[in-house]
Amino acid sequence: MIKYLGILVLLLLILFPFTKTVDAKLLPQAKNAASKPKITAKNTQSGIGVSPKLRADKKALIVNFTNLQNASAVSYFLTYKQSLRPDGLKSSIQEEGAMGGLNLSGKSNQTAELLFGTCSKNVCRYHSGIKDALLEISYNLKNGKKYLKKYKIKV
Template identity: 40%
Template sequence: MLSRSVFVVGLLVFLSLVGRPAEAAKLRVRGKVSSLAPVGISYSSARLSRPTHSVLVTFTNLGTVSKASYTLSYTANGIPQGVVGTLSPSGRLSDTRDLYFGTCSKGVCTPHTNITDASLTIATTLKNGRMNTKRYIIKPKW
């Protein structure tokens, strides 16, 4: 008897939901896109380099940049690691940095292994005072 009453209650709930009229979303009116609309400007790009065991960061459009900073943070074998640096354009329109996943001492470099949770954050300060921040999630597979 209990299962029959549960069935009846379930059927009544279902019918009450199905019997309602459908509500439609407001019609979307699409306008023309102006060809003069501002386009986003990128101030950096990053890519992994397997041969150098690093991230190659390219800074672009530096004519409008007063300063840029970068932070590469990651965990290697369970130990937090990182690279921090700044860039002052001084007349250059582009520049690159090779951020190594490892340590170097007296000309000998040792790559880190088991890298996890890697991210690169680049903060750019423009000459007009505005700031631009870009974050990259990095998943090296070497």
């Protein structure tokens, strides 16, 4: 019995270097991914770009819109609270807002300036004590999808 065991071990040691190596199997999706690298272009965003910034004097919000060639309609809505009294009592806080839409006449970029105040006959009265400002941009793409972007504005 020990003799047969010794012969078996000896045969295994002799034959071991001649064994085949087996390649790992790849799933079909892994083979396709390895053979076809994906090439993606940068900035292939299908939506519109919106970048709101406060004007230097902090009396208006300037909103830059980009990629408007993808949109069929764009509207904006700015809401905020203003203090009517300098001490900021709750009873003296009033809700204010501004709204509008863009005329999409083939332009791919536009800018809108939204005042924290009112203007009449080229005379503007600016609100003070602005807080809780919120800008909402609603737009429809030409493919039919509708989007709403919200921005909290710190004044």
